[in-house]
Amino acid sequence: MSSGRYLLHHGLLLPTVAHTKESLKYAQDFHVEDTDVFVVTYPKSGTTWMQEIIPLVLNGGDLTPVQTIPNWDRVPWLEETRTALVVDHLTSPRALATHLPYQLMPASFFSSKAKVIYVTRNPKDVMVSSYHFHKMASFLDDPGTFEEFMDKFLKGKVLFGKWTDHVKSWRHADLGDRILHITYEEMNQDLHGALRRFSDFLGCNLSEEAIDGIAHQCCFNNMRKNSMSNYSLVPQNIMDSSKSPFLRKGISGDWKNHFSPEQEAQFSSVIAAEMEGESLSFPWDLECVCV
Numbered sequence: 001m002s003s004g005r006y007l008l009h010h011g012l013l014l015p016t017v018a019h020t021k022e023s024l025k026y027a028q029d030f031h032v033e034d035t036d037v038f039v040v041t042y043p044k045s046g047t048t049w050m051q052e053i054i055p056l057v058l059n060g061g062d063l064t065p066v067q068t069i070p071n072w073d074r075v076p077w078l079e080e081t082r083t084a085l086v087v088d089h090l091t092s093p094r095a096l097a098t099h100l101p102y103q104l105m106p107a108s109f110f111s112s113k114a115k116v117i118y119v120t121r122n123p124k125d126v127m128v129s130s131y132h133f134h135k136m137a138s139f140l141d142d143p144g145t146f147e148e149f150m151d152k153f154l155k156g157k158v159l160f161g162k163w164t165d166h167v168k169s170w171r172h173a174d175l176g177d178r179i180l181h182i183t184y185e186e187m188n189q190d191l192h193g194a195l196r197r198f199s200d201f202l203g204c205n206l207s208e209e210a211i212d213g214i215a216h217q218c219c220f221n222n223m224r225k226n227s228m229s230n231y232s233l234v235p236q237n238i239m240d241s242s243k244s245p246f247l248r249k250g251i252s253g254d255w256k257n258h259f260s261p262e263q264e265a266q267f268s269s270v271i272a273a274e275m276e277g278e279s280l281s282f283p284w285d286l287e288c289v290c291v
């Protein structure tokens, strides 16, 4: 691991391009408002998609924010350096994103009424997406071979630590009806249905017409064209989309194009062992590699 590119925060690896000790202290001391909405994800699980969706849902489908504000300022990451710079420009209800595990949320979050939407994605597709991201992002170490990256992923020696720890921390969150769990796969399969769930959860009462408009704006092909959301504003020497676009494929199951049967078996057995006793079921549980 290259020194200087990463820092450790409570044992979690974070990229210094976006996080400093000051930004992490800022996140810890952040004053959460009851009306805040947090989009929570393990990296590569659909964060950018939710940074498009949630402002639209909260604004009744008004396209202005997603057409004029880059996603990182529209729904800033709580733990990143930019939040302190843009938070005063957010209108209420504020939408914020975070990759933090539950226990590292700001102290004021736990006593607030803020809502959370937690998006989980098949960890195999998360790993594939992350692998390609490491190839195009110059501020991250080269991922090495797929085999080497899988080893790091399963050991949690990747951004924000182990996928299993992150998912479990938020599944055990004591938040009652303040939290909505959804999967990337459900969103991909039925975006309209997901939007209705978000609208109900956030009390937005969106019309079917508004939901149609939001679904149109948020579909992969349209988001890919939106310079406020496709990371094309980031200079190529920082994110090189010729190596891999940020909005890369946007599908479920791309892992089947990357894993050998042996890798799939090893990956599944490590994840299953770490999720044992959780009694969680996910849409991808019945999939296996076809040989």
Ligand SMILES: Nc1ncnc2c1ncn2[C@@H]1O[C@H](COP(=O)(O)OS(=O)(=O)O)[C@@H](OP(=O)(O)O)[C@H]1O
Pocket: 041, 042, 043, 044, 045, 046, 047, 048, 049, 125, 128, 129, 130, 132, 188, 218, 219, 220, 221, 223, 246, 247, 248, 249, 250, 251, 254
């Ligand atoms: N609209 C839409 N539909 C379907 N899929 C989408 C959409 N927007 C983003 N994506 C896909 O999400 C993956 C990136 O994840 P994140 O946005 O969480 O990345 S990050 O954590 O913010 O770096 C990345 O997945 P992969 O394509 O598998 O690499 C993106 O393509």
